[in-house]
Amino acid sequence: MNRFLDTFVSAMSSVVAHKLRSFLTVLGIVIGVAAVIALMAIGQGAQNEIISSIESLGANLVQISPGFSMSQGGVRGGGPTQTLSLEDAEAIEKQVAHVTNVSPVLQTSAQLIAGSENTSAMVIGTNSSYRDAFNLELAYGAFFSDYDYERAAKVVVLGATVAEDLFGEGFDPVGQSIKLNSSIVRVIGVLKEKGAGLMTNSDSSVFVPLSFVQQTSAQQRTPQGEHIVSSISLSLEDSQYSSEVNAAITELLRTRHRLLPAAEDDFFILSTEEIAAQVSSAMGVMVIFLGAIAAISLLVGGIGVMNIMLVSVLERTREIGIRKALGAQERAIWTQFLVEAAFLTLVGGIIGVLLGYGIASAVGYFVEEITPVVTPDTVTLAVSVSVGIGLFFGFYPAWKASRLNPIDALRAE
Structure with a gap:
């Protein structure tokens, strides 16, 4: 030593x-x-x-998008770009087990005006389940309800950035009326700031009942005459059902879209778990x-x-x-x-x-x-x-x- x-x-x-x-x-x-x-x-x-x-999007979130398929090398575009419908979402909710918060989504853009202030934003037409599917939290007010959806109510929930652009920081605009394109709508809620996500940017978006969007914009339909939507979102009851649910949705949509056995899927299913x-x-x-x-x-x-x-x-x-x-x-x-x-x-x-x-x-x-x-x-x-x-x-x-x-x-x- x-x-x-x-x-x-x-x-x-x-x-x-x-x-x-x-x-x-x-x-x-x-x-x-x-x-x-x-x-x-x-x-x-x-x-x-x-x-x-990714995780902030929502637990066990699954999104179905149109016109994409999975090839061996990864995700690639293919097929028509408008293949999903409102009726697809309703069929998934009724026929596929272990899914909740099924939310058809129709996206468009709009000019918003409140007094002398104006801004442009992404308009997300959906149902009341969208909030739970994407884990959205409210700073003021409430999200629209099933009743609002059923009657195509002229109500809107603002993203944090949109609310600040129109009304200033820290102002509660619930109850105020704003102009959304040519329609007057009432603000019923403001979301908490969340930041840009991989699937959507809720801060720069506004949320309205899908039924309201269908009434105020030109309706596009699939070859089968169904109401086109931009995407369909849903939640799994548990991540263990991911493979089972994906297979069930794939089989259901291929049947509904009348795809031949050799044809590629005209939709793409992606979950937050897979992305993560x-x-x-x-x-x-x-x-x-x-x-x-x-x-x-x-x-x-x-x-x-x-x-x-x-x-x-x-x-x-x-x-x-x-x-x-x-x-x-x-x-x-x-x-x-x-x-x-x-x-x-x-x-x-x-x-x-x-x-x-x-x-x-x-x-x-x-x-x-x-x-x-x-x-x-x-x-x-x-x-x-x-x-x-x-x-x-x-x-x-x-x-x-x-x-x-x-x-x-x-x-x-």
Whole structure:
């Protein structure tokens, strides 16, 4: 124990005595570890943000869109663009088990006017179940009811951004009348701010009964004479029913759309669970890729450690010769140089973690959409790898120092 302590003290004395050399050794490791920590934290934060955005759409949400099919390479366009109908939604609600909140959706755009203020927005005509399907929360008022839907009531629920554009921030517009294209409608609710999602942006949209949209706009119909809708959304009772429900909906819609057995689906079914899994997989690969790129700088830092340590051996040749002449064992000299390398890379790893955390935090401060995540596992791995690099790349210089012939070493200038 005392022998190792003496070796450690000698190694630290050498580190302190050669400040510039020690700084250069540490610098490469600091840059490498900081790059790993910062890129991994930013990548993980971006992944979490996207997954959170998907999950905020609603638990077990499924959306059926027209004119798309799934090929082996992914999602591609194909077939007519208007293939879903209100009657399809009604059939799904009646005939498919384990589904709730079936919501036909008809989208259009409109000009909205409130007093002297006006804005344009996406109009989403749907039913009362849409709120639960997409997990929408209200800041003021209420969502429209089944009764409003049945009588095609002229009522509207405003997205947060639309409400602010028309009435200003913090104003409760419930009960106010606004002009939606050529119709006068009454505001009955305002949604809480939610942010843009992958399927819809509720903040920049307004919501009205689908029956009202059908009355106030030109009606398009399928070849079978049914009322066209833009999409159909629904919720699963439980995610375990996902495959069963997808199969049932596919069979039902293919039958209703009179598709031949060899024909591709003229609709596409996508769930938030599938989106989350696909995005998580893709982002996971991206995070690993970013970490691998950053790890290259660690490798370069390791090569720098070896070069600096070789220079150190060359500079301290006479010192090594004197120690060996006084009876120092090869093992003691080898250990001293290895301890120096490990200590310097450990210090570099710790400083690199702090610097990387600072860089990631700065990115999070300036880019509000991303909250970088520095996990204990990432920190442990980065520091461990930095020390491992020190030991690996410090081994050859340490071995070379321990093998010096004391006579030749004493002759060195």
